[in-house]
Amino acid sequence: MLRVRVVAAVALGCLGLVSGCSGPADKPARDAKAGASTHSAPTPSATASRAPAPPDHKPVSYKPGSPDRTVRTARGYLVNTCVPKDLRSKATTLTTSDGVHLSALVMGDGPDGVLLDHEQGYNICSFIDIGRQLAERGYHVVIPEYRDHGASEHVAVNEHIDRDARAGLAELRRVGAKRVFLAGASCGGTTAAVAGVDTPLRVVGLLMMSSPARCSLGVDVDAVAAVRKLKVPTLLVVSPGDMEGAVEKQVREVYAASAAPKKELVIDKSGYHGTDMIKRAGASGAALQDRVIAFITDSYDAAR
Template structure:
């Protein structure tokens, strides 16, 4: 596996092994948006003071996938060294049904949660910028690092079991609503396991996600009626990922859905960093998530 650790956000390049598993791709530069009901996204509200809930679970012992880039927090949990020390108190370890261990970051607190699933060949920090922004707006955010990735246990890949462990933990935390977000297979299993968890879903964002990878996302999106954003690059895997994102977009039951296709070949979170246009796309994703959470909160108050 190859992790690109050069930038602060620690965006990771898709590994060659993962590329063989995934089915297709397509990428580009200036965005072309197809939207059933084109309405401009609102800018997020001013950033309030953050509140976080410190994790209290006991650490466990296991062999991490990449010890070179793994450190131990003061409480004893293993974590990717891309996670700043100021966040180490929010690191915990999840245990899957088959007994594997996942280094996991849980920021913020409250019943409304955003779940981020990174791509195969990626890492926990792929979505860290977005997670900190959203946690600062008063929401809880969960970022598991999948098995066989950096600080999580070295084992054969199974993002479905890993995502299930994350959603089981969210239920234990009393989650009332969840926004699902993920890149590549991490997005596929976010949709699949998010639906299977039974936690009410307030929205969905998929970046370069295959229609099927450790689960059937086509079947899942048919059950998600909340705002959904699908993003892909035209030349990612020679157009294969665009074909699958378009399949997901067509199958989506969302009453408000957006398809954004860009020039280039960037995969997953690589579409959100490295240029002015990428920065704008990242801001759009954050706004989409926050708007969906805010809109659902308002409905909940009326109910």
């Protein structure tokens, strides 16, 4: 019954697979598993020569999308209550090109960045376990929460989340990242790919989980056009049970269009959508999370 409800939720939020995907607004985060790092830490000399971090953004007052799921941190930033207390000090406020304020987590440091874009209808905690592990392995991680979601600013029309992805990339660049791995789920993956095409950062890889070929978000966000230009290691993941196969059809279209010399298509049997393939699928979800992290670290190793 659980899988049936998940598919039904996806169908409501992905009508025609052009308006993003929705699911439960808050989901409990599974404890991140400890793992050996394959990403080398900066040498002391590199750390000593690194430019000092720029000052953080000033806290902003605004109406969040979900006031009942929002708290203000000790530093004055709004953050989703799903964020563990030990990570709330990593919260900040980003401002998009059209002036919308986003709650975001900025974890880790260094020149190797990772952008993690959640599904529409989900929240900043969708990728929080992966983000924590990557930060511990020496990556600079930014997880923006989309407009009108959680602790990000309420807007009358939930469109233009491509601008939210671009704000996340701009933050990575501002805090010193030189390269970026793009990752997202559902329309979060679609927008991450599109935003990555014109970022000044060097893109080293792409992850798209249950991401449709196109999303209509105020403008048409076209992943097919994007992956023809992003010739970087690419991992696509989808469940054949997601929306009775409709999502798999879209993902296969993206896979066929990809110009990446190294590309992988993982057919996950769980029946779940997006990060639920990791967070709600038990042992297979844990294995998929390990595979995702390994793909990111391998992509960075290949880019050296």
